[in-house]
Amino acid sequence: MKKLLVALASFALLAGCSSDIPATESESVTIREAWIKSADTGMTSAFAEIQNTGDTQVRVVSAQSPASSMMELHEVVASADGTMVMKPKEGGFAVGAQETKVLQAGGDHIMLMDVTSPLTPGADTDITLTFEDGSSSTFTAQVREFAGAQENYGG
Numbered sequence: 001m002k003k004l005l006v007a008l009a010s011f012a013l014l015a016g017c018s019s020d021i022p023a024t025e026s027e028s029v030t031i032r033e034a035w036i037k038s039a040d041t042g043m044t045s046a047f048a049e050i051q052n053t054g055d056t057q058v059r060v061v062s063a064q065s066p067a068s069s070m071m072e073l074h075e076v077v078a079s080a081d082g083t084m085v086m087k088p089k090e091g092g093f094a095v096g097a098q099e100t101k102v103l104q105a106g107g108d109h110i111m112l113m114d115v116t117s118p119l120t121p122g123a124d125t126d127i128t129l130t131f132e133d134g135s136s137s138t139f140t141a142q143v144r145e146f147a148g149a150q151e152n153y154g155g
């Protein structure tokens with residue numbers, strides 16, 4: 001009986017520390033400045049700032065949106081002939097503790113591989129990012145006219 005009481009007491013101590021349980025990755029992240037390059041069909045890119053206010057690294061592993069039947073996480077790299085090409089980023093987007101990752105034209109971005117209906121400037125669409133721990137974060141991205149981000153798809 002005494003052993004059981006000791007066990008219960010230590011369980012209560014552990015339970016008392018519940019506020020120290022790490023937040024999910026999505027709870028550590030704030031997404032801002034989200035926008036999508038306008039497109040009628042085919043591929044287009046989405047950009048945002050992903051701020052990690054937590055004390056551990058988070059990692060974006062996939063993206064979904066009603067605006068595209070398929071999404072990828074891309075990086076832009078120099079190919080053998082020196083031209084810039086984009087391709088799926090191995091392991092997704094890691095964001096260090098207390099760091100902000102900026103997705104921008106010419107760099108890492110969210111790729112809409114197959115736009116399902118025209119994305120016209122001024123419209124909004126939702127994007128959901130899923131993190132390594134399975135948590136996810138949905139945000140609204142505004143569609144903008146943009147002439148850049150014309151990288152070839154090398155994947």
Ligand SMILES: [Cu+2]
Nearest residue numbers: 045074086111
């Ligand atoms: Cu891309």
